[in-house]
Amino acid sequence: MGSITDEKRNLIIVSNRLPLSVKQVDGTYQSSLSSGGLVTSLSGLTKSTKFQWFGWPGIEVKDPNDREDVKRSLEAHNAIPIFLDRSLAHEHYNGFSNRILWPVLHYQSGVVFDETPWQAYRRVNELFADAIAKSADSGSLIWVHDYHLMLLPELLRDRLKQQGKSCAIGFSLHTPFPAGDFWRNLPVRKHLIEGMLSSDLIGFHTDEYKQNFIDTCASLLNARTEIPNQIQYKNRLVCINKFIVGIDPEKFTDSLQKPDVQERIRSLKERYKGVKVIVGVDRLDHIKGLTQKLKGFDAFLDDHPELQNKVVLIQVAVPSREDVKEYQDLETELCTIAGKINGKHATPEGTPLLYMHRSVPFNELTALYSVADVCLLTSTRDGMNLVAFEYVACQEERHGVLVLSEFAGAASFMTNGSIPFHPANKTEMSEAIFNALNLDPAERKAKYEYLRGFVNANTSAKWGETFIEKLSLRCRRPGESC
Numbered sequence: 497m498g499s500i501t502d503e504k505r506n507l508i509i510v511s512n513r514l515p516l517s518v519k520q521v522d523g524t525y526q527s528s529l530s531s532g533g534l535v536t537s538l539s540g541l542t543k544s545t546k547f548q549w550f551g552w553p554g555i556e557v558k559d560p561n562d563r564e565d566v567k568r569s570l571e572a573h574n575a576i577p578i579f580l581d582r583s584l585a586h587e588h589y590n591g592f593s594n595r596i597l598w599p600v601l602h603y604q605s606g607v608v609f610d611e612t613p614w615q616a617y618r619r620v621n622e623l624f625a626d627a628i629a630k631s632a633d634s635g636s637l638i639w640v641h642d643y644h645l646m647l648l649p650e651l652l653r654d655r656l657k658q659q660g661k662s663c664a665i666g667f668s669l670h671t672p673f674p675a676g677d678f679w680r681n682l683p684v685r686k687h688l689i690e691g692m693l694s695s696d697l698i699g700f701h702t703d704e705y706k707q708n709f710i711d712t713c714a715s716l717l718n719a720r721t722e723i724p725n726q727i728q729y730k731n732r733l734v735c736i737n738k739f740i741v742g743i744d745p746e747k748f749t750d751s752l753q754k755p756d757v758q759e760r761i762r763s764l765k766e767r768y769k770g771v772k773v774i775v776g777v778d779r780l781d782h783i784k785g786l787t788q789k790l791k792g793f794d795a796f797l798d799d800h801p802e803l804q805n806k807v808v809l810i811q812v813a814v815p816s817r818e819d820v821k822e823y824q825d826l827e828t829e830l831c832t833i834a835g836k837i838n839g840k841h842a843t844p845e846g847t848p849l850l851y852m853h854r855s856v857p858f859n860e861l862t863a864l865y866s867v868a869d870v871c872l873l874t875s876t877r878d879g880m881n882l883v884a885f886e887y888v889a890c891q892e893e894r895h896g897v898l899v900l901s902e903f904a905g906a907a908s909f910m911t912n913g914s915i916p917f918h919p920a921n922k923t924e925m926s927e928a929i930f931n932a933l934n935l936d937p938a939e940r941k942a943k944y945e946y947l948r949g950f951v952n953a954n955t956s957a958k959w960g961e962t963f964i965e966k967l968s969l970r971c972r973r974p975g976e977s978c
């Protein structure tokens with residue numbers, strides 16, 4: 497991908513949150529890595545490509561001197577903060593993005609639209625547009641990420657035009673884009689789609705999401721969509737494609753080589769001698785199907801009393817969006833279910849479920865992935881799900897089995913190498929777990945090798961480089977077909 501060298505200097509990445517969240521500790525500003533797949537995928541790109549990253553630092557900073565301190569602390573990581581007032585950030589992130597837009601994108605019903613958070617969403621997109629238009633030079637490539645910023649391409653294009661600057665704008669959606677009627681649930685659906693359509697290139701994780709978006713543009717805006725991979729709207733040509741997001745597999749294999757990680761793996765193996773380990777790692781979010789997972793595991797334990805004390809599910813539920821009531825309620829519900837499962841199936845020898853409501857350090861995560869015989873992912877909908885990739889990257893030795901919901905975006909590519917199931921069907925999940933635990937070594941090896949090939953061929957670096965390459969082509973030849 498050598499030809500992107502020139503554009504590297506002028507690449508601007510924009511996401512709602514910076515990869516580093518800033519916190520004030522004892523009067524000084526400290527930054528730590530944010531969690532989630534978007535950060536994982538874009539962090540993988542840093543190895544091969546240089547860029548400036550614009551986003552919200554996750555903290556309100558009012559004092560101008562403090563703002564300078566925060567800016568300086570982030571500068572070292574090429575991160576540029578866009579400061580937002582606390583209540584505006586709250587209404588944008590929690591109010592509209594996560595309470596209204598996120599559920600619609602993930603096919604959740606019963607969403608209630610509210611004007612105040614919508615106005616906050618607009619305002620934040622405007623503030624981002626102001627800051628980025630000011631910093632961008634003509635010829636910059638601007639790559640906008642995710643559902644928090646769907647209006648940004650349009651707002652940005654207007655401002656750049658007023659300032660006489662010409663830049664290529666790309667947009668990547670990290671969530672699903674829902675089919676047909678679902679998008680209509682949102683009264684502001686048209687504004688959001690038009691916002692995205694001001695991009696030169698739009699990327700989705702799967703062909704299904706891409707096609708859903710194209711169909712919506714045709715039915716809602718009467719856009720011309722006859723030519724594959726392009727949308728003609730208001731005299732502009734927008735290219736649409738699938739770009740497979742991945743991880744940096746080396747980061748995981750390198751971690752497994754470290755002496756302290758090796759030591760941790762040894763001690764976990766000793767602790768779980770004679771016990772099959774199932775691992776789950778998910779943000780605590782409705783879309784991850786955690787309720788379904790615990791209930792399915794309960795059904796599995798009921799179906800297989802002979803496996804008492806011989807199987808353990810280690811579930812990491814990473815705290816997420818804790819200011820949103822629906823997420824707080826889910827946390828309470830999961831604690832109750834986890835307690836009931838252990839109440840029902842525990843013996844003096846141990847408990848079958850280890851439910852951890854916290855994030856885990858990276859090295860601990862890789863050790864956990866490595867000792868697990870099975871990885872169980874139960875998403876009811878999920879843009880991609882990079883945990884599936886990470887588990888595979890840590891299974892060189894064991895050839896563990898991936899049990900993967902058919903509703904994760906990753907299932908579009910990984911079904912052949914995994915055991916797929918429908919997350920709403922407890923019996924199917926129980927059978928899938930049982931089959932995974934009993935797969936013969938040759939089949940495990942074959943499935944693992946298939947998945948390893950896919951994960952190694954579709955890295956985050958390749959994803960980023962391919963997108964940027966296509967975007968810079970749009971910049972050089974804007975009128976050409978996609």
Ligand SMILES: O=P(O)(O)OC[C@H]1O[C@H](O[C@H]2O[C@H](CO)[C@@H](O)[C@H](O)[C@H]2O)[C@H](O)[C@@H](O)[C@@H]1O
Pocket residue numbers: 513531532533534535537642643670671741816817878879880881882905
């Ligand atoms: O930033 P948060 O609100 O804490 O949420 C974390 C991220 O969640 C979502 O991740 C998505 O992107 C992943 C990478 O493409 C994909 O694998 C996953 O299926 C998606 O859920 C969200 O889209 C990100 O913006 C958040 O940062």
Ligand SMILES: O=c1ccn([C@@H]2O[C@H](COP(=O)(O)OP(=O)(O)O)[C@@H](O)[C@H]2O)c(=O)[nH]1
Pocket residue numbers: 530531532533534536777778779812814854855856857861880881882883884886
């Ligand atoms: O304590 C943890 C456990 C996991 N992860 C990472 O969070 C990401 C989750 O990405 P995924 O695409 O599976 O889902 P998302 O959370 O983005 O919806 C993965 O890279 C995990 O390694 C994390 O940041 N902290």
